[in-house]
Structures are given as C-alpha cells and as structure tokens.
Amino acid sequence: xxxxxxxxxxxxxxxxxxxxxxxxxxxxxxxxxxxxxxxxxxxxxxxxxxxxxxxxxxxxxxxxxxxxxxxxxxxxxxxxxxxxxxxxxxxxxxxxxxxxxxxxxxxxxxxxxxxxxxxxxxxxxxxxxxxxxxxxxxxxxxxxxxxxxxxxxxxxxxxxxxxxxxxxxxxxxxxxxxxxxxxxxxxx
Numbered sequence: 001x002x003x004x005x006x007x008x009x010x011x012x013x014x015x016x017x018x019x020x021x022x023x024x025x026x027x028x029x030x031x032x033x034x035x036x037x038x039x040x041x042x043x044x045x046x047x048x049x050x051x052x053x054x055x056x057x058x059x060x061x062x063x064x065x066x067x068x069x070x071x072x073x074x075x076x077x078x079x080x081x082x083x084x085x086x087x088x089x090x091x092x093x094x095x096x097x098x099x100x101x102x103x104x105x106x107x108x109x110x111x112x113x114x115x116x117x118x119x120x121x122x123x124x125x126x127x128x129x130x131x132x133x134x135x136x137x138x139x140x141x142x143x144x145x146x147x148x149x150x151x152x153x154x155x156x157x158x159x160x161x162x163x164x165x166x167x168x169x170x171x172x173x174x175x176x177x178x179x180x181x182x183x184x185x186x187x188x
Contacts, residue, residue, distance in 0.1 A: 004069055013060040020060075024053060030070075031077050037138040038081035040127045044088065048081050055080065067152060074145070074153035078135045085131035128175050133168035136161055 004026050011019035031052050036045035055076055063072055126134050139145045139153060140161075147165075151158040 006065065009060070009063065009065075009069060013063060020057060023056070023060075027056075027073055028053070031073065034074065034077045034138060034143065035081045037126060037142055038078065038131060038135050039085050039088075040134075044084065045081075048077070048084050051084075052077050052080050071149060071153050074139065074143075074149075075155060078139065078154055082131040082135050085134075125172055125175065129168045129171050133164045133171070136164040137168050140165060 004023055008019045008022050012023050028049065032045055032049045035048035035052065036042065039045050039048055052073075056073065059076075063069070126137065129137065135154060136150055139150045140147070145153065147158050147161050150161045154161070
C-alpha cells in the first residue's frame with residue numbers, strides 16, 4: 001500500500017470527496033486482499049471491503065496520526081473481517097473455475113494456472129484455522145508485519161499474537177502431516 005499524505009487524509013476527514021476517493025484508490029486493493037485472506041471468499045471479501053470503507057469514511061475524522069495510517073486500516077479491516085467470519089461461522093470457498101473466471105484455464109499460460117493452484121492451496125490451508133489465528137497469519141506471513149505491528153493493528157497483546165501464531169502453525173503442521181499421510185496411503 002502506498003503512503004498517503006497527511007494533507008489528503010486531513011482533507012478526506014473534513015469531507016472532501018475527491019480526497020477520500022484518493023484514499024480509496026490507494027487502499028482498496030490492500031483492504032480487499034487482507035479481507036479475502038481472512039474471510040476466504042471473494043464475495044464476502046467484497047462485502048467486507050465495502051463495509052470497511054464506510055467505517056473508514058465515518059471514523060477518519062477521529063484518526064489522530066498517532067499510528068501509521070496503514071496500521072489503522074489494518075486494524076479496521078482485520079477486526080471487521082474476523083467478526084464477519086465469526087458471524088458467518090461457515091466459511092465458504094469459491095470454486096476453482098469461479099476464482100479464475102470462466103474459460104481462464106483454457107486461455108491462460110501454464111504459469112498462471114500454477115500460481116492459481118498455489119493460491120488455492122494457501123486458501124485451503126487458511127480455512128483450517130479460526131479467524132483470529134488467520135488474521136495473525138495473514139498479517140505476519142503474507143503482509144510481513146512484525147509481532148508488534150500485528151498486536152497494534154489488532155489491538156491485542158503481543159503475547160496473544162505469539163500464541164495465535166503458534167497455535168495456527170501447529171494446526172497447519174498437523175494438516176500438512178495428515179495430507180502427507182493420505183498421499184502416501186494413496187500411492188500404496
């Protein structure tokens with residue numbers, strides 16, 4: 001996510017629609033990607049993104065520049081996405097063809113297909129852990145935040161971040177072991 005000048009943020013917080021459009025253009029793909037990794041469904045991620053920007057629009061006047069704007073947006077997005085995922089306790093995944101778009105398998109290069117397979121594998125692994133753990137994993141391993149930045153973004157204790165990441169890793173390792181066991185059994 002690109003940095004947004006304090007001037008644009010100030011103008012947007014005062015109701016300047018053009019300034020808010022700049023905030024939206026700069027942050028929308030970032031918000032969508034974080035939401036997608038947490039809710040694990042494209043349509044739900046779009047809905048979360050819309051709601052997050054309503055929240056940002058309404059709360060921007062309260063942003064005090066005490067933390068980075070990116071951290072503030074992370075916090076809003078991650079918290080809303082976690083709550084959304086919890087509310088919709090059954091986390092859905094998009095079918096492979098839907099994720100690629102109609103006819104994309106036939107029209108795209110082999111590298112693109114491999115990338116999508118890897119992306120789907122990541123999505124499948126992420127759905128194995130609860131939304132709180134998923135948010136920490138996404139922010140740490142996909143977005144590259146430090147433990148302190150995650151704690152600040154999610155407004156939780158740094159030890160909670162460590163605990164959630166540890167439990168998530170343990171769960172993911174167990175799933176990986178289970179998949180390996182199935183693969184070995186299938187070859188016999």
